[in-house]
Amino acid sequence: MENPSYWAVVPASVRYDKKLRANAKLLYAEITALCNKQGYCSASNEYFAGLYDLSKKTIGELISQLARCGYVRLDIVRDERQVVVERRIWCAIESPFLPADPPPKNQGTSPENSGDPPPKNREYIKENKTSINNTPLPPTGAGIFAAYAGEHAGLLEALQGFEEMRKAKRKPMTDRARGMLLRRLQDLAPNDPAMQVRILDQSTFKCWLTVFPLDTDKPAAPNPQNDRRQVTNGWID
Structure with missing residues (x-):
């Protein structure tokens, strides 16, 4: 250099x-x-x-x-x-x-x-x-993730891990897909890098092709077996 x-x-x-x-x-x-x-x-x-x-x-x-x-x-x-x-x-x-x-x-x-x-x-x-x-050119490829993460090394690592998972599933990401992913992350966790890392890790672990709210954010599904037991015992919540 x-x-x-x-x-x-x-x-x-x-x-x-x-x-x-x-x-x-x-x-x-x-x-x-x-x-x-x-x-x-x-x-x-x-x-x-x-x-x-x-x-x-x-x-x-x-x-x-x-x-x-x-x-x-x-x-x-x-x-x-x-x-x-x-x-x-x-x-x-x-x-x-x-x-x-x-x-x-x-x-x-x-x-x-x-x-x-x-x-x-x-x-x-x-x-x-x-x-x-000089005025920088818009980032492309993996540079899109680096530009978005800025100084948050953990967020960049999570983004790269998600992209590697997509490659392993033979679903590589285009620049358009990367931009859509970042907009989706921003919608789910606005300006919250720590939450965005957790969301990305969830999708990477479960091999999802995009990101979703954390499972812990979803209400617990009703258990029909518990409902039947309550009726049998003569009481209902």
């Missing part, structure tokens, strides 16, 4: 924060190097993992630590199907190169008041772009 050749910014508050792991400080520097003139970075955990030879799980933990400490802010952009299409990482600390907050939406404002960097630094930010900051 080709390493970016841009300058990075690490404020003293980040460098000397003893609560931060060393790799979190390094990752913060990389985030500042990948920010474009809007002040945010849209690189994925997979990109950072390949860049620093770390696991995606570790990268997720480092970014979460930076967010908890208030050094970055995360925005998740979803489409109309609630599929994650982009994650934006904003640097929450003022620096000579990066605005601390997203620029205002008023396009009639002059550049100096719209959140853009000062003129002397504007050219620096203009050059500080990579392909990962």
Whole structure:
């Protein structure tokens, strides 16, 4: 992987924060190097993992630590199907190169008041772009599940397990089928990844081709044998 050749910014508050792991400080520097003139970075955990030879799980933990400490802010952009299409990482600390907050939406404002960097630094930010900051293409194939799951590793694992079960039954999923599955999951458990995992696991275990409400959510069926016993004994509930 080709390493970016841009300058990075690490404020003293980040460098000397003893609560931060060393790799979190390094990752913060990389985030500042990948920010474009809007002040945010849209690189994925997979990109950072390949860049620093770390696991995606570790990268997720480092970014979460930076967010908890208030050094970055995360925005998740979803489409109309609630599929994650982009994650934006904003640097929450003022620096000579990066605005601390997203620029205002008023396009009639002059550049100096719209959140853009000062003129002397504007050219620096203009050059500080990579392909990962472009508007991403809609995900396809297995990437649809990864985009939907976002940072929820358990949900992604459950989605992949369901798809493997479909393949084993010789009923492989198309992109349309994946989208229908995600919409069905969202209907059954809106914005509840833990419940969605349980629903997926149920269908995978029972080899169902789609997902249904959990069995525990269904009312218990009446037992005719119990009803007959109650009538024989002279009482009925």
